[in-house]
Amino acid sequence: MKGGRIDDNIDKHVAILAFPFGTHAPPLVSLVRRIAAESPTVTFSFFSTEKSNAGLFFGTAIQLFIQAMPENFKNAIDVAVTETGKNITCLVTDAFYWFGADLAEEMNAKWVPLWTAGAHSLLTHVFTDLIREKLGDNRENDVKNVDFLPGFPELEVSDLPEGVIDDINGPFATMLHKMGLALPRATAVPINSFASIHTVIESKLEAKFKLLLNVGPFILTTPQRMVPDEHGCLPWLNKYENHSVVYISFGSTITPPPHELAALAESLEECGYPFIWAFKGNPEEKLPSGFAERTKTNGKIVAWAPQIDILKHSSVGVCFTHSGWNSVLDCIVGGVPMISRPFFGDQRLNARMLDSVWHIGVGVDNGVLTKESTMKALKLTMSSETGNIMRQKIAKLKEAALQAVERNGSSSTNFNTLIKIITT
Numbered sequence: 001m002k003g004g005r006i007d008d009n010i011d012k013h014v015a016i017l018a019f020p021f022g023t024h025a026p027p028l029v030s031l032v033r034r035i036a037a038e039s040p041t042v043t044f045s046f047f048s049t050e051k052s053n054a055g056l057f058f059g060t061a062i063q064l065f066i067q068a069m070p071e072n073f074k075n076a077i078d079v080a081v082t083e084t085g086k087n088i089t090c091l092v093t094d095a096f097y098w099f100g101a102d103l104a105e106e107m108n109a110k111w112v113p114l115w116t117a118g119a120h121s122l123l124t125h126v127f128t129d130l131i132r133e134k135l136g137d138n139r140e141n142d143v144k145n146v147d148f149l150p151g152f153p154e155l156e157v158s159d160l161p162e163g164v165i166d167d168i169n170g171p172f173a174t175m176l177h178k179m180g181l182a183l184p185r186a187t188a189v190p191i192n193s194f195a196s197i198h199t200v201i202e203s204k205l206e207a208k209f210k211l212l213l214n215v216g217p218f219i220l221t222t223p224q225r226m227v228p229d230e231h232g233c234l235p236w237l238n239k240y241e242n243h244s245v246v247y248i249s250f251g252s253t254i255t256p257p258p259h260e261l262a263a264l265a266e267s268l269e270e271c272g273y274p275f276i277w278a279f280k281g282n283p284e285e286k287l288p289s290g291f292a293e294r295t296k297t298n299g300k301i302v303a304w305a306p307q308i309d310i311l312k313h314s315s316v317g318v319c320f321t322h323s324g325w326n327s328v329l330d331c332i333v334g335g336v337p338m339i340s341r342p343f344f345g346d347q348r349l350n351a352r353m354l355d356s357v358w359h360i361g362v363g364v365d366n367g368v369l370t371k372e373s374t375m376k377a378l379k380l381t382m383s384s385e386t387g388n389i390m391r392q393k394i395a396k397l398k399e400a401a402l403q404a405v406e407r408n409g410s411s412s413t414n415f416n417t418l419i420k421i422i423t424t
C-alpha cells in the first residue's frame with residue numbers, strides 16, 4: 001500500500017456481499033480480487049450462496065432469496081466477526097442490496113455498493129419516484145416518451161427496466177426502488193463504466209451521490225478469467241478481410257425464442273456474411289434443419305467463444321447482442337458496432353443508448369428478429385456507409401476507454417481512490 005506501513009490496515013475487515021444470480025457476481029469478484037491483491041494485510045470475508053445461479057433471474061429462487069437476504073447476511077456477518085475477532089470496517093455489496101446502508105450504519109462501517117452496469121440504467125432507478133410521478137396513469141393514455149431524464153433523448157416507456165413503472169410491488173421492483181433511495185447514503189458508488197461516455201447523466205448522479213466512481217471497463221481494470229480458444233475461432237478469423245464477419249452472442253443466460261433463431265439463421269444464410277455464432281444449447285435441435293451443414297464453409301457455430309479476443313479481431317464487422325452491459329463494454333473495447341435484440345433488465349436501455357445517443361448500434365424493427373428486420377440491420381451495419389460511421393464513432397469511445405485506464409486516466413485514479421476507501 002502506498003502512503004503507510006504495510007500493517008497499517010491489519011485491523012481492517014471488508015465484508016463482500018455478492019448477488020448470486022445472472023452475471024452479477026463475476027464483476028464484484030474481479031473488483032475484490034484486484035483490491036485484495038493490492039492490500040494483503042486486510043481481511044476479506046466473502047458472502048454468497050454456494051453456487052451462482054447463472055441461468056436464473058426472475059424465478060422463484062431469486063424471490064425467496066431476496067426476501068430472506070437481509071437477515072441471512074446479518075447472521076453470517078456476525079459469525080465472521082466472531083471468528084476473525086475483527087469488526088467490519090467496510091461493507092462492499094452488489095448495489096441491489098439496499099439494506100447495506102442500514103447494515104453498515106449499524107456496524108459503524110463504510111458502505112460501498114457496486115453498480116455492475118452503466119450510469120444510464122442507474123439513473124432510472126435513482127429517479128424511479130420521479131418517473132412514476134410524471135408518467136403516473138398517463139401510461140394508459142399512450143405516453144410513449146420519457147423526455148424528462150437528462151442525457152436520454154428518445155427514451156421510450158417500453159425501454160424502462162421491469163419494475164420501474166410496471167409490477168411495482170413485486171420483490172424485484174421493490175428491491176430496485178429501495179436501492180435507488182439508499183444509494184445516496186453510500187460512502188462511494190463504483191460503477192463498471194468510464195468517464196466521458198455519458199457526462200450529462202453522470203453529473204446528475206454525482207449531484208445525488210456522495211461519490212460516484214467510474215472504475216471500468218472492468219475488462220481493462222480488473223483481472224479477467226482466461227477463455228481458451230477451444231474451437232479455433234481466432235485462426236479462423238484470420239482468413240477473412242477486415243470487418244467482414246458477423247459475431248453473434250446473446251450472452252450466457254438468454255436463448256431467443258425458436259422463431260427468432262430461425263429468422264436469424266435464414267438471414268445469415270441469405271446475406272452470406274461469414275459468421276461466428278456462440279450458441280447456447282444444441283444447434284442441431286434449435287436451428288433450421290441443415291443450416292449448420294449448408295453454412296459450414298463460412299460459418300462457425302461454437303458452444304463457447306473467447307468473446308473479447310474475437311471482438312478485438314479486425315475481421316469482425318458487427319456483433320449481434322442482447323445488449324447486456326458487459327457485452328456492450330466488450331464491443332466498445334473491441335471497436336465493433338452492435339445489432340441489438342434486448343430482452344430484460346437494463347438491456348433495452350443499453351440498446352437505446354447505442355442507437356440514439358452513441359450511434360454505435362442499431363436495433364431490429366419492433367425489437368424482434370424477423371427475417372426482414374434482421375437482414376435490414378445486417379446490411380446496414382455490414383455493407384453501408386452507416387456501418388462505417390458507426391465504426392468510426394465506436395473507435396472514439398474505445399480510445400476514451402483506453403485513456404481512462406492509463407496510469408493517470410480517470411478510471412485508474414478512481415480505482416486508487418476506491419481502494420483507499422475500502423481498505424483504510
Ligand SMILES: *[C@@H]1O[C@H](CO)[C@@H](O)[C@H](O)[C@H]1NC(C)=O
Pocket residue numbers: 085086087
Ligand atoms: C467491535 O465493536 C464493538 C461495538 O460495536 C466494540 O465494543 C468492540 O470493542 C469492537 N471490537 C474490536 C476488536 O474493535
Ligand SMILES: *[C@@H]1O[C@H](CO)[C@@H](O)[C@H](O)[C@H]1NC(C)=O
Pocket residue numbers: 242314
Ligand atoms: C485491417 O485492419 C488492420 C488492423 O486495424 C490494419 O492494420 C490493416 O491495414 C487493415 N487492412 C486493410 C486491407 O485495410
Ligand SMILES: *[C@@H]1O[C@H](CO)[C@@H](O)[C@H](O)[C@H]1NC(C)=O
Pocket residue numbers: 407408
Ligand atoms: C501523473 O500525474 C502526476 C501528477 O499530476 C504527474 O506527476 C505524473 O508525471 C503523471 N504520470 C504520467 C504517467 O502521466
